[in-house]
Amino acid sequence: MGAPLRIAIAGLGTVGVGTVQLLQEHAQTIAMRCGRPVEVTAVSARDRCKNRGCDVSGAVWYDDPVAMAREAEADVIVELIGGSDGVARDMVAAALKAGRDVVTANKALLAIHGTELARAAEASNVHLTYEAAVAGGIPIVKALREGLGGNHIRRVYGILNGTCNYILTTMEDTGRDFDDVLEEAQELGYAEADPSFDVDGIDTGHKLALLTSMAFGCPVDFEAVSMEGIRHVTAMDIQHADELGYRIKLLGVAEETEHGILQRVHPCMVPKNGPIASVEGVFNAVVVEGDFVGRSKLEGRGAGAGPTASAVVADIMDLAAKRGAPTFGVPVDGLVERPTATIDTHVGAYYVRLMVLDRPGVFAEIAAALRDAQVSMESILQRGHDPGAVVTVVMTLHSTVEAATTRALERIGGIDAVVEPPCMIRIEDL
Amino acid sequence: MGAPLRIAIAGLGTVGVGTVQLLQEHAQTIAMRCGRPVEVTAVSARDRCKNRGCDVSGAVWYDDPVAMAREAEADVIVELIGGSDGVARDMVAAALKAGRDVVTANKALLAIHGTELARAAEASNVHLTYEAAVAGGIPIVKALREGLGGNHIRRVYGILNGTCNYILTTMEDTGRDFDDVLEEAQELGYAEADPSFDVDGIDTGHKLALLTSMAFGCPVDFEAVSMEGIRHVTAMDIQHADELGYRIKLLGVAEETEHGILQRVHPCMVPKNGPIASVEGVFNAVVVEGDFVGRSKLEGRGAGAGPTASAVVADIMDLAAKRGAPTFGVPVDGLVERPTATIDTHVGAYYVRLMVLDRPGVFAEIAAALRDAQVSMESILQRGHDPGAVVTVVMTLHSTVEAATTRALERIGGIDAVVEPPCMIRIEDL
Structure with a gap:
């Protein structure tokens, strides 16, 4: 000894x-x-x-x-x-x-x-x-630096914040709205008095920046992370997601794209039977896609005394046994700056919810805005019919570059009959 | 360098x-x-x-x-x-x-x-x-020896054989029977010409014995693994499992019980929304339950050139970087012999399918056999009614010690009207 x-x-x-x-x-x-x-x-x-x-x-x-x-x-x-x-x-x-x-x-x-x-x-x-x-008790740092270290990683993504996952899961289970569930989470100690770091995606962004550096061998670049939280997600959106075959999760995604490394944090509709949708409550999950290993998923408790202590002690045990690795997998001088892609280059499908005055001609205006931005609609559905009142319109858009979607939604938001800023949630096959 | x-x-x-x-x-x-x-x-x-x-x-x-x-x-x-x-x-x-x-x-x-x-x-x-x-590209050996090494592990279990999981998933998706799907798997190269190691649970047993040693710090004891394969699982059982809210998976389970360490490999009905049921096709998954970390699940491709090479190279990289650990987590002299529990001490629920001549009085004989073995029935259902012909009877049994279930099923198998040995599949909340 x-x-x-x-x-x-x-x-x-x-x-x-x-x-x-x-x-x-x-x-x-x-x-x-x-x-x-x-x-x-x-x-x-x-x-x-x-x-x-x-x-x-x-x-x-x-x-x-x-x-x-x-x-x-x-x-x-x-x-x-x-x-x-x-x-x-x-x-x-x-x-x-x-x-x-x-x-x-x-x-x-x-x-x-x-x-x-x-x-x-x-x-x-x-x-x-x-x-x-990163991700509490899940040994994902070790997996990226060592266990999967031989792979060229193409994408790493996951649910990295248990507070948001708890809130979204509870909204889904109970049909209640964000503010209400947040308040309860605060009372239960699952959310901080100032919840901003969690619910605005900043905590997920911090963790994603670390995963990105390890996965792609580039210096940590938190500034490059595009972050969007879950405050705008309503019980109605969760209901619509369910009808469309999706669940809404706050994801952190880092991926190699033709424009460079894209790091993004946002709520996302993911297919109910995919690897991410089943991650419930305070659990976290990280999916790593490597060229040799294929898709690997690690799942576990993302916070709390026990899981976090488990991870701290794993690090201590490595030091005790003289097992070490460079901080981000390679020595700092070996980290390679990679071009940074911005969220407007993201290509994907979209869910859009509009609150609209129910009157003739509105659909035509919306359709024209999409056409002019070269955005192709997959479906549009007005929920309810109540002339002169505000009704909900739900659209899904085919795979589009985000810059075009943003342009279209800006114009749609300016239509007289559209009474709230459009609510957009990305849809992905993750 | x-x-x-x-x-x-x-x-x-x-x-x-x-x-x-x-x-x-x-x-x-x-x-x-x-x-x-x-x-x-x-x-x-x-x-x-x-x-x-x-x-x-x-x-x-x-x-x-x-x-x-x-x-x-x-x-x-x-x-x-x-x-x-x-x-x-x-x-x-x-x-x-x-x-x-x-x-x-x-x-x-x-x-x-x-x-x-x-x-x-x-x-x-x-x-x-x-x-x-163990489990191809999934870094589970590293997780047990290092990443989760501070925990007292209570149970480790998973899907450790991609061939069996592929066969069971395909049987479920297509409604076809075991022999038919096995033959196709052999043609596709997913199963060996002699499939016994895979479909009789031996390969899963080998892997489980290694997980057991690492998880519980005892010498590897393959002889102590109770093994049962998937040859007796029929398309009908998979259909019944679906109706009961389960999927059938071949699991390896190692757990601390009051009788000692129990290592068992067998098909198992697991709840559709649990952590194991969603693991499809050639994927493997391992769930580790530790006292501090809670439940962690690692999932990925369990075989094939790429995933296996990823794992081999991870080991090589550890050696290159001078990161090492004792073979089974602790030095051999530190491995502690633990009492071995046998499968007849297992306590759990059971699904039983009987092929029975449809005639009055059979249910009474079955019920008496269960009563005499102190086994409590949860449900019994005769599928179809065709006097004088062979019909299917499906029972589920409440949580029972396996020795009692075995006794009851031996007696039931001896009833004249029961024309095939009973098919028993364990049900577990995994």
Whole structure:
């Protein structure tokens, strides 16, 4: 049995406590699997006196996580504070500079400063690992960097945010609308008081940016991610999706296109019997399409103390066993800038819902707008007939380049009888 | 860039050729990810003159794979010959003894001689890896040994044989019977001329034995696997399953029970909306239930040149990058013998189909047999009414211990009016 691997943990929220509990409960198995024990030698959190349900009395307490990262008697610094800047960034930078391996669950930090931090890790010849940052307990970082590492990846996509998936699943199950379900999710602790990171797609965007870098070997580029959240999805859209044979999911998709790498986050109608539609509630799933392996899907809990701790500990065990990989799969100097495709180059089918004054001639105006934008309609259906009142019109569009769809919808939105901005949801065979 | 990793490959069938092609096509990416190039320096196969569609002219040819394993200028020996004994076993043993890392896709070999070979690897301080041996391209070996390695695993189960899944899916889609679909699968190359390993559950048993060892940290024990194949499943059973809300899949299940570790392979009715039912055709899926991570599912192509090569190359890349793990997750001396539970201790629900002469009193005899064995019936349904002729009776039984079900079915099989042995299929909420 080798010398203990010494761990310093910053942040003792649910994930930090779960990590300590896992390391303690399974200490023997972990030591056996790694060839050496793992010991928590230092901790840092906001409130020293709080009772957290885990025993860290054997660890040295630091009020300042940055000081801990620099000075603690530890081989590995675990960052579970969160946030793309401030103390999390400072402590990770300090740890790497001090020559310590870093384990983090912080997607925002890596999505924004990942390349710079990976470079710092390489300069110190240490590792920066983040299995817990993407899709919770699902070992997708390891799969992309190692298990599927021989493949040329063409596309990676998935459900990366459990909060949105819970909200959409509940809307579907209950027929209730977004605001109502969000409020309940907040009460249940499934959504934050400020839900924006989740429901506006930003969290999914952070995770997607990391997957993109690993899948395509390019520097992390969060700025290039097109993001659209789920606030505009109504119970009515979910009902229409069901009738059309689809479910609505918030997807992150990264793919090689003829225009470059396209990273996009948006709600999407996916076929009910496809690999994504069956992913329910707080579960996450990631699909990887590789040239040799074909389509692989990994599914599991995307958040919560247990799954996230499982991923943090997997990283710690790799470090204990001296298994390492470059932060994004290849050394930073080997990451290749790729052309960036924008969402207006996306080609796909569309669902469009319009709220329209029921009067003669409106369909003709809509049809003319589509014709002029060279958009081909697959179907159009007015739901109900109530002259002079507002009715719902649902269209599906054949595969079209998004720029044309946008042009057509702008013009349609300007038609007098169209009383709300059109609601557009992409349809994909994923 | 480090010195090249030198590879010797034995067996140039579809997987061997796929491996060479992957290593050549993605040589640059692989070198970048591993920090060193990978070179095929030696090969061995049956026929030197065969045109295989891949260029191995730069490699030294060996007629004898055992000699190659011992003598070739190679760091890693890749065994793609197959078979639990004979030349595959000899060459792997020779390679380990000579201090070379071994990569193999051979589940039969490891299921039967795994512990002994793992010990030989440890004695020489080398690695024995086998990602391709279980579930093709799905990185499940890595997930169990590393990515989910911090968890206490309670159960691992899945669809591990693409041939059986293809046959069952096709029977379901077309309504055709087993023999007919098997013949077609053989013509299409999806099933072997001797299909026994696949359709009798042996191949699934081999793979399950490996998963069991990794999941529960016990020595591989293929002898303890209870195996039942799919030959007795009829189109009628698939139809009945559909009516009851189930699909029939051949599952391998390993679980901790109060009687010990139970390893079982058998066809199973699983709910249509559960995680297993949606796995179609040649796809495989493995579900891991861990105490911290919860339920995780990995799904992908379970066989074929590309997926298997993807897994073989993942192992090679790990060795190139000096990432290693003990063969079964912990060193052989750390594997703990666990009590073995037998299938008669299994507790679950059952579907039973009987072919019965339609005459008064038969139901009473059946009911008495169930009562005497303390088996509680959930439903019984005679399909059709044709006095004096043979009709189908379908029963479902409430959760029962298997020994009692077996006793009841033996007695029912002995009833005069029951003209065929009862067909029993387990029902599970997987």
